[in-house]
Amino acid sequence: xxxxxxxxxxxxxxxxxxxxxxxxxxxxxxxxxxxxxxxxxxxxxxxxxxxxxxxxxxxxxxxxxxxxxxxxxxxxxxxxxxxxxxxxxxxxxxxxxxxxxxxxxxxxxxxxxxxxxxxxxxxxxxxxxxxxxxxxxxxxxxxxxxxxxxxxxxxxxxxxxxxxxxxxxxxxxxxxxxxxxxxxxxxxxxxxxxxxxxxxxxxxxxxxxxxxxxxxxxxxxxxxxxxxxxxxxxxxxxxxxxxxxxxxxxxxxxxxxxxxxxxxxxxxxxxxxxxxxxxxxxxxxxxxxxxxxxxxxxxxxxxxxxxxxxxxxxxxxxxxxxxxxxxxxxxxxxxxx
Numbered sequence: 001x002x003x004x005x006x007x008x009x010x011x012x013x014x015x016x017x018x019x020x021x022x023x024x025x026x027x028x029x030x031x032x033x034x035x036x037x038x039x040x041x042x043x044x045x046x047x048x049x050x051x052x053x054x055x056x057x058x059x060x061x062x063x064x065x066x067x068x069x070x071x072x073x074x075x076x077x078x079x080x081x082x083x084x085x086x087x088x089x090x091x092x093x094x095x096x097x098x099x100x101x102x103x104x105x106x107x108x109x110x111x112x113x114x115x116x117x118x119x120x121x122x123x124x125x126x127x128x129x130x131x132x133x134x135x136x137x138x139x140x141x142x143x144x145x146x147x148x149x150x151x152x153x154x155x156x157x158x159x160x161x162x163x164x165x166x167x168x169x170x171x172x173x174x175x176x177x178x179x180x181x182x183x184x185x186x187x188x189x190x191x192x193x194x195x196x197x198x199x200x201x202x203x204x205x206x207x208x209x210x211x212x213x214x215x216x217x218x219x220x221x222x223x224x225x226x227x228x229x230x231x232x233x234x235x236x237x238x239x240x241x242x243x244x245x246x247x248x249x250x251x252x253x254x255x256x257x258x259x260x261x262x263x264x265x266x267x268x269x270x271x272x273x274x275x276x277x278x279x280x281x282x283x284x285x286x287x288x289x290x291x292x293x294x295x296x297x298x299x300x301x302x303x304x305x306x307x308x309x310x311x312x313x314x315x316x317x318x319x320x321x322x323x324x325x326x327x328x329x330x331x332x333x334x335x336x337x
Contacts, residue, residue: 016182019189023180028201030185030192031125034080036205037062038125041077041213045094051075052099056087056249057106059217060265063316065106067212069326070334076213078106081117084245085136086127091249095256102259104329105249108315109264109283109303110228112238112246114159118148123177124185133174136241141167143240216319218312224270225314229279236282250294261333262290263300266325271314272305298337 027035053074055065061078077090084107094100115122122128128136140147146159148170161167177184191197208215253260267275284302291299310321317325 019182020180023182023185023189026192027126028205029198030188031197031201032188032191033201033204034121035125036201037208037215038079038121038127040205040208041079041090042125042127044075044077044209044213045090046097049098053102054091054094054100055104055106055213056082056090057104058082058108058111060108060316061104061106062213062215063217063312064265064322064325065104065329066214066322066326068214069323070330072102072330072334074102074104074212078213079121080217081115081121082107083111083115083118083122084242084249085115085118086122088245088248088252089127089132091252095252100253100256100258102261102334103253104261104263105246106263106265107246108227108229109236109279110233112242112286113236114149114239115147115242116150119173119177119184123174124188128178130178133178137167137171137174139244140170140241143244145240146170147239147241214322216312216322217316219318220312221318221320222309223268223311223313223318224308225268226274227267227271227315229267230271230274233279234276236279236286238286246290247293250290250297254294254296260294260297261300261329261337262287262297263329263333264303265317266304266306266310266321268308268311268314269305270308272303275303298333300333 023030027039051073053072055061055067055074055076055078057065057078059078059080059082061082062076062080065076065078067074067076077094079086087105087107091100091103123133141161144160146161149159161170173184182189204215250260280303287299287302290297306317306321306324310317310324312318312321
């Protein structure tokens with residue numbers, strides 16, 4: 001009877017072991033197209049090269065800032081869903097291998113309010129060490145800030161932990177994702193069975209490398225759709241955790257004598273006209289607080305817009321818009337300051 005139970009236990013264990021091995025070594029086969037973007041940029045950080053100027057930011061920066069146009073030895077390390085958390089880690093690691101002369105920091109307003117892809121990208125895409133994961137979650141506990149939850153517009157009801165057990169629930173979820181516990185990867189495993197993702201992901205990976213980190217998220221010739229900042233956001237509320245890591249980026253840059261440019265990508269006209277005035281005031285007040293604290297940084301002035309014909313989707317510049325924006329960054333900012 002004991003032998004039978006051992007055999008049953010072994011037969012049950014083997015599939016889980018095989019799945020876990022697949023999750024560790026087969027990322028390009030089961031992950032979405034965001035994974036090869038992150039992979040290419042994480043690899044670039046440690047590779048041998050002479051690039052001394054970088055961009056960190058979110059997907060709007062990925063689409064909107066073209067290194068081939070802004071020139072001056074730049075590589076675009078912005079990532080889809082990027083936040084100051086991964087931006088800080090990118091800069092810290094980059095400085096371990098390379099000298100940085102200039103850095104463009106480009107986060108959309110909403111990316112400083114919450115970080116809803118922390119579990120599905122930052123953890124699943126293997127950016128964090130265990131100590132870095134612990135540091136981030138400890139900061140979240142210290143500030144009582146569920147920075148990874150969906151945006152909540154209520155002024156006096158920020159996303160907070162219900163109690164200490166609520167914190168440990170998210171901590172163990174993070175830990176299980178970090179060690180690739182299969183349950184949290186079931187959607188990816190299912191989709192990898194339905195569709196063969198390796199070829200697509202390799203194409204994205206090679207395209208990103210060829211274009212020095214730039215990539216098209218939207219390619220339509222016109223978009224009057226509304227971006228996330230227009231959706232029931234009456235107040236601008238910066239996450240305490242994300243603010244902490246943005247300040248770590250700025251402080252680290254200053255400590256290393258890096259010239260810093262804070263440049264947010266434009267909104268399309270339709271979204272710009274739909275923004276709540278209090279939201280704009282709140283964002284501008286936050287940027288002003290950074291101006292007051294860090295005097296030697298060049299800041300893009302406020303929230304602004306480009307024509308709808310310059311957008312490939314409600315949030316991202318199309319190639320025509322990216323060319324116009326990149327020329328603006330080059331001629332009106334980098335070459336003047």
